[in-house]
Structures are given as C-alpha cells and as structure tokens.
Amino acid sequence: MSLVRINKKLYARYGGAVRAILRDGCIVLQGHLPTWKDVVDACQTAATKYSTTHVVNDIVCDEVKDTPMRLPSLHDDALDGRKPDVLIIGGGISGVSIARELSRWKLDILLVDKEPDLALQASGRNDGEVHPGIDLSKGSLKHHYIRKGNAMYAQVCKELDVPFRRVGQYVCFNKGYLKPLVALYCLWRKQHDGISDTKLISGEELHRAEPNFGEEFKFAISNPSSGCVCPYGLTIAYAENAVQNGAEVALNTAVLSMQLENGKIKSVETNRGTIYPHLVINAAGVFSEDIAKMAGDRFFSIHPRRGTNSILDKKAGAFMHSIASIKEITRSKTHSKGGGILHTVHDNLLVGPDAVETYEKENVATRRESIEHVFAKQKKTMPRLSERDDHSPRRCARHRRHGGRYAQKRNSGGKERRLLPRPARRSRTAGNE
Numbered sequence: 001m002s003l004v005r006i007n008k009k010l011y012a013r014y015g016g017a018v019r020a021i022l023r024d025g026c027i028v029l030q031g032h033l034p035t036w037k038d039v040v041d042a043c044q045t046a047a048t049k050y051s052t053t054h055v056v057n058d059i060v061c062d063e064v065k066d067t068p069m070r071l072p073s074l075h076d077d078a079l080d081g082r083k084p085d086v087l088i089i090g091g092g093i094s095g096v097s098i099a100r101e102l103s104r105w106k107l108d109i110l111l112v113d114k115e116p117d118l119a120l121q122a123s124g125r126n127d128g129e130v131h132p133g134i135d136l137s138k139g140s141l142k143h144h145y146i147r148k149g150n151a152m153y154a155q156v157c158k159e160l161d162v163p164f165r166r167v168g169q170y171v172c173f174n175k176g177y178l179k180p181l182v183a184l185y186c187l188w189r190k191q192h193d194g195i196s197d198t199k200l201i202s203g204e205e206l207h208r209a210e211p212n213f214g215e216e217f218k219f220a221i222s223n224p225s226s227g228c229v230c231p232y233g234l235t236i237a238y239a240e241n242a243v244q245n246g247a248e249v250a251l252n253t254a255v256l257s258m259q260l261e262n263g264k265i266k267s268v269e270t271n272r273g274t275i276y277p278h279l280v281i282n283a284a285g286v287f288s289e290d291i292a293k294m295a296g297d298r299f300f301s302i303h304p305r306r307g308t309n310s311i312l313d314k315k316a317g318a319f320m321h322s323i324a325s326i327k328e329i330t331r332s333k334t335h336s337k338g339g340g341i342l343h344t345v346h347d348n349l350l351v352g353p354d355a356v357e358t359y360e361k362e363n364v365a366t367r368r369e370s371i372e373h374v375f376a377k378q379k380k381t382m383p384r385l386s387e388r389d390d391h392s393p394r395r396c397a398r399h400r401r402h403g404g405r406y407a408q409k410r411n412s413g414g415k416e417r418r419l420l421p422r423p424a425r426r427s428r429t430a431g432n433e
C-alpha cells in the first residue's frame, strides 16, 4: 500500500490526528489518539498482510500508562567485563533453542534473562500446541518455519527427553452445506501449501474419535501432524542441554541499555555489570522491540495480546484426547487466534486462550470475562466442559507485530560439535494433578 493511500485512510478515520511517514524503510505512525484500541487499529490500517515493510508505532496515547519492565532486585558485578562470542537476551523457547543450536560450535555463549527462572513469560504460559500451519499461507516465513519445526519435534523431544504427543487436531463445522467449500480448501492446502496430511472427515468419523464432541458437528478438518508438548519442560530441557554443551545461563540479569559505536553494539549494560559481546541475539519476546531500540534498530512495534487459558482437572482430561476447536463463519473483524480445547501431555485439558489487545506486557491478572468467554466458546465444541473442573487460569501476553514478516538470522562458521545427550530423567514436573 502506498504512503499516500495509507494517509488517506488514516485521515478518513482519525481526521488528521495520525499520519504516516517513511523512515529507515519503515512506515512510522505519528500523532495522538485517545485509546489503545485506536492505536492498534491505526497501525493495522498501515500494515499489509505479506508486506515486508514494517510498521513502527510512535503514536502518543492518552490511555497508555507508564508500565516499566519488571526488574530483578539483584545488583552485583558478576558479569562485569565478560566478552562472550554470543550474548543471547531472553530465556524463553527462542533464546534457549538458539543457545542449544549454537552450542554445537566452539563458542563462548552467554544467555541472560531478567527473571529468576527460565520460561517465566510466554514460553511457560502457552498451550504447548505444535501447530500444523493450517492457517498460514505458503510464502510466509511463519509457514516455512512452522512446517519445518513441526517435523523436527519428535526427534528434538526424544533427544531432550521431554514428552511430546502427536495427538492431532480437529477443526469442527456444524453447517453441512459448507462441506464442498471446505473440501476445496483442504485440497488447496495439500497441493499448494504442502500440508499433505490434512483431510476432511465426516461427523461419524469425528464422533468415533471424540465421542464427547457436539452432536451437531457435520464434518471436520483433521490435521494429524498437530501435537502437544510441555512448553516449560521443553524450554528448561533446551537450556539444560545447552549448558551441558558449554553455554552459560545467567538468571536475574536484565539488559538495561547498550553503548553503540559506528552503529554497532560496543557494550551491553546489565544489573550485573557491563558485557562486551561479539554478537547479540535478541530473543526478548514482548520486549524485543525495546531491545532493538537500545541497539538503534527500531524497525517494528509489538502490540501484545493477552491470552487466558483455563486448566481443567485431570478427570476432565478423559473427555477428549486431541486438540479441537469449532469453526464458525462469522463477520467478526477481531484478530483472534480463536483458541480451542487441548489435551496436554500431563492429561489436563486446557480451554482457551482468548486474545485481547493490551499495552501491558507483564500484567498476568485473570479476568472473569475472559474465563467466561473461553468456556462459552468451547462448550460449543464439547458441551460437557464444566467450569467446576477449572483448576487455575494462566495468562500471558504474546507478541504480535504490525505487518512485516519475522526473520531469523543464522550463524555460520566455526567447527560443528556433536551435542552431548541430555541424561534421561525418571519423571518430569507435571501440570495440575
């Protein structure tokens, strides 16, 4: 979309309160708006689905209160003067899997996280669904990596000794007349997007596999390659294996600022001293925008979405054994992942999540309306779901960017090392009993 067209659209909506300019190859929105919803909508107006031009949000918003990042109380100089080859910022699934991969090479790797443990943000609070990539079109990097990653899960989880089950996923439909259209869609996914195992199954087949699903379902899309994994277990296992292979993990260590020289990072300031890394990898989740900004590399903006899940008792786990959701054809313009019901590797059920836009990156309080929303929606998939089985809701913000594709950089060079195996465990910490 051209800048002129974007500005025309913005003017029509906000009457000159916001305008778009081009800066460093990015569309930057400037101006003043009353609510966060307006800000997200304005940025969405400027973003095109598969555009490689990112949208940066510089809009001042009346509703947004200052919510500084939660910082560790620890202050020492334990890392002062360190000169690692690679500094990874963030101990979520992205950071720890990069650390493990890089530990194949003879590199001095230091991973820092501001929290007192790993996986305390999105990576420890998600559904643990290994997606099939059914809702993503070929050509996007997300489609490429989800398909590649999905195929790698069985081997990686075996190497790391973490539970992984390819339980399959059903997208259920209650309007029979949609079947020919959905059949064409499945064919398209197969031929064009390479999701070869996707198939259409009848209502009878669905109910044979999952007898407790809504009786009115006429057919479903079946995605056998979907699976589930313990999200925090996998994150911790990746990190442990990286450490066994020589990487170092420093917890309670927050990156606070960076010194730059000729556009390059010279040093990184933390609450535990100044680090002088050769290479910095930004894996800071919802804070990755802030880290990029410290490095003078502001080319995207995060708009976090709060997601609430209910964790049901294990006895509810017997009601279904896969991942499922109802597909309703509505005119809703909300950008939602939709949510569903998932049988976890620990045999609980997870119901949700919803997806609510928020500017708060670390507010994990639970709201009644979110719980009511996820139950109301998912009872249509499985009517015998009951709030009485609810154990504890988990909530977290996930990161979305306004437009643009996400990219991952590869490090090459050095001699490849064989990874040491992670010693087998007798049992791993389970979810709710």
Ligand SMILES: Cc1cc2nc3c(=O)[nH]c(=O)nc-3n(C[C@H](O)[C@H](O)[C@H](O)COP(=O)(O)OP(=O)(O)OC[C@H]3O[C@@H](n4cnc5c(N)ncnc54)[C@H](O)[C@@H]3O)c2cc1C
Residues within 6 Å of the ligand: 089, 090, 091, 092, 093, 094, 095, 112, 113, 114, 115, 118, 119, 120, 121, 122, 123, 124, 125, 126, 127, 128, 129, 130, 131, 253, 254, 255, 256, 283, 284, 285, 286, 287, 288, 291, 306, 307, 308, 309, 353, 395, 396, 397, 398
């Ligand atoms: C409710 C919900 C459900 C989801 N369900 C699924 C699902 O089923 N399947 C799926 O594939 N994905 C799912 N996701 C998305 C998935 O959780 C995220 O994509 C993934 O966890 C992101 O991992 P990450 O390592 O990039 O970020 P994070 O896990 O957020 O890790 C970033 C880390 O960086 C640290 N950090 C930030 N700033 C600093 C700093 N300045 N200094 C030091 N450390 C810092 C943080 O403490 C944090 O530990 C879900 C997300 C949510 C919220």
